[in-house]
Structure formats: structure tokens, C-alpha cells
Amino acid sequence: NAGVTQTPKFRVLKTGQSMTLLCAQDMNHEYMYWYRQDPGMGLRLIHYSVGEGTTAKGEVPDGYNVSRLKKQNFLLGLESAAPSQTSVYFCASSIQGLAGYTFGSGTRLTVV
Amino acid sequence: AQKVTQAQTEISVVEKEDVTLDCVYETRDTTYYLFWYKQPPSGELVFLIRRNSFDEQNEISGRYSWNFQKSTSSFNFTITASQVVDSAVYFCALVNQAGTALIFGKGTTLSVSS
Numbered sequence: 001n002a003g004v005t006q007t008p009k010f011r012v013l014k015t016g017q018s019m020t021l022l023c024a025q026d027m028n029h030e031y032m033y034w035y036r037q038d039p040g041m042g043l044r045l046i047h048y049s050v051g052e053g054t055t056a057k058g059e060v061p062d063g064y065n066v067s068r069l070k071k072q073n074f075l076l077g078l079e080s081a082a083p084s085q086t087s088v089y090f091c092a093s094s095i096q097g098l099a100g101y102t103f104g105s106g107t108r109l110t111v112v
Numbered sequence: 113a114q115k116v117t118q119a120q121t122e123i124s125v126v127e128k129e130d131v132t133l134d135c136v137y138e139t140r141d142t143t144y145y146l147f148w149y150k151q152p153p154s155g156e157l158v159f160l161i162r163r164n165s166f167d168e169q170n171e172i173s174g175r176y177s178w179n180f181q182k183s184t185s186s187f188n189f190t191i192t193a194s195q196v197v198d199s200a201v202y203f204c205a206l207v208n209q210a211g212t213a214l215i216f217g218k219g220t221t222l223s224v225s226s
Contacts, residue, residue: 031211033213033214035216040121040218041218042118042203042216042217042218042219043203043216044216045213045214045215048212048213050212056212058213088155090157092214096211097207097210097211097212097213097214098145098164098207098211100159100162101147101159101214103156103157105155105156106155106156
């Protein structure tokens with residue numbers, strides 16, 4: 001039982017490049033989330049999904065897109081990376097939003 | 113709007129001292145959940161506790177204890193006899209009644225020296 005797996009773990013991008021972060025969970029959870037963590041800012045919600053085929057914006061959605069084509073996967077896309085998107089990205093899943101959350105180990109993204 | 117405030121940005125203590133991390137939350141919901149997470153230097157998020165809004169009993173788990181007071185909208189976390197391994201960033205978080213997302217405070221960095 002792997003829980004929540006994020007790939008890649010580290011990535012360096014040049015400004016303007018695009019990339020996709022993958023989050024996969026094997027717990028059959030309905031809810032999935034993408035957060036970003038910046039120094040002194042805590043974790044801020046980017047987008048979330050309450051089920052396959054659904055997505056919604058969180059607190060800081062600009063510059064990101066997401067897709068949930070399969071229940072177990074939640075993809076976070078950066079179409080044109082900017083240095084302001086340098087951050088650590090965490091994915092999480094939950095059976096239902098009030099229950100416990102399982103977090104991935106994070107992806108450290110640097111945009112130069 | 114939901115909000116979690118952790119006013120203490122950084123705390124430094126010497127081993128064996130007790131330390132309390134403060135958490136104040138804002139919500140208009142009558143049903144909600146509060147969480148504490150630990151983030152050690154390795155970076156992963158470690159779940160510590162979840163408390164629902166109807167359960168104001170204090171919780172104790174080993175050296176950890178939590179004090180939930182709805183009257184002051186606070187959910188404080190105390191570490192008794194702190195150890196170097198307790199050095200980490202600690203986050204308080206809130207889930208609203210709709211359960212759509214976990215909202216985090218900005219975290220408190222705890223440094224325990226020997």
C-alpha cells in the first residue's frame with residue numbers, strides 16, 4: 001500500500017517551460033488536493049477535486065491547471081512556468097473532506 | 113471565510129522544557145475539524161491529531177497534549193519535556209463543514225537545543 005505518490009520529486013525548469021506533476025493514490029479516495037508550500041506561508045491550496053472528472057479552484061489557482069480523468073490520479077500542470085512558481089508542491093487525498101488526509105512526500109520545483 | 117492563525121513564527125527552547133504552540137481559528141460553520149501536523153526537516157507532513165468541533169475534551173498522547181476551547185476559538189498544542197527530535201515546523205489546520213479542503217496556518221518553527 002503506497003498511499004499517495006508524487007512524481008517527480010525534484011525538477012528544475014526554465015522560465016516559460018511547461019510540465020505536469022503527477023499524484024497517484026491507491027486508497028480509493030474521492031477527494032484529492034494540490035498545495036504549494038512557500039517559506040513563511042504555510043500550505044496554500046491550489047486546486048482540488050471531489051471526484052473523478054471534477055476540479056475546483058483553491059486559494060492560489062493562477063498559473064496552474066489540473067485534471068482528474070481517473071479517480072486515482074490528479075495532475076497539476078504548469079503551462080508556462082514562472083520563477084514565482086518555485087515552491088514545494090504537496091498532493092493529498094481524503095476519503096471525504098472531513099476525514100483524515102494523506103499527503104505525498106512533496107515535489108521540489110525550481111524555476112530559473 | 114475560514115482562517116487559521118499561528119501567531120508564533122519561531123520558538124526556541126532547551127531540551128526538557130515544556131512548550132505550547134498556539135492556534136486560533138475562524139469559521140462560521142458549526143461543524144468543523146481541527147488538525148495538527150508536524151513537518152520535520154526531512155519535509156514530509158506527519159499527522160498528529162484531528163478533533164471535531166463537538167469534542168472539547170483535552171487529548172493527551174505521551175508527551176503531547178491538546179487544549180481545544182471553542183469559547184476562544186483556540187486549539188493549542190503542548191509538548192512536555194521537549195526533545196531535540198521535536199524540532200520541526202508545526203501546522204494547525206481547519207476543515208470546514210463542507211469538507212472541501214484543509215486550510216493551514218502559516219506554521220510555527222520549533223527548535224529544541226540540547
